[in-house]
Amino acid sequence: MAFSFDQVFAADPANPSNVAQNASILIYAPGDATKTPLTITDPSGAPLANPVTVNANGFASAFAHATLDRVA
Numbered sequence: 724m725a726f727s728f729d730q731v732f733a734a735d736p737a738n739p740s741n742v743a744q745n746a747s748i749l750i751y752a753p754g755d756a757t758k759t760p761l762t763i764t765d766p767s768g769a770p771l772a773n774p775v776t777v778n779a780n781g782f783a784s785a786f787a788h789a790t791l792d793r794v795a
Contacts, residue, residue, distance in 0.1 A: 726792045727766055731775060731783035742781035747774035750786070753795045763788055 733743035750773050751758045760773040763786045775783040788794060 725764070725768075725787045725789050727787045728785060728794065730785045731777060733777045733781045733783070743777055744779050744781060746777050746781075748777055748783065749774040750788075750794050752791060753793050755795070758795075761788055761791070761794065 731748060733746060733748050735741040749758060750761050750763055752761060763771045763773050763775075765771055766785055766787055768787070771784070771786055775786070777783045
């Protein structure tokens with residue numbers, strides 16, 4: 724069962740006004756000290772690049788992972 728994630732919003736949780744703009748954001752498994760990029764797909768199952776690129780407003784597309792229900 725694939726797990727779907729809403730679009731990425733790359734902001735500092737401690738300071739939400741600090742938004743990453745036009746940046747690459749790495750998606751990896753929680754607790755993975757090596758931060759190995761996960762294989763992710765778009766909601767229809769097509770492969771996505773990881774790291775993902777956020778736009779000037781800090782947003783990237785929604786994505787899915789085949790087995791994890793949480794990602795970092």
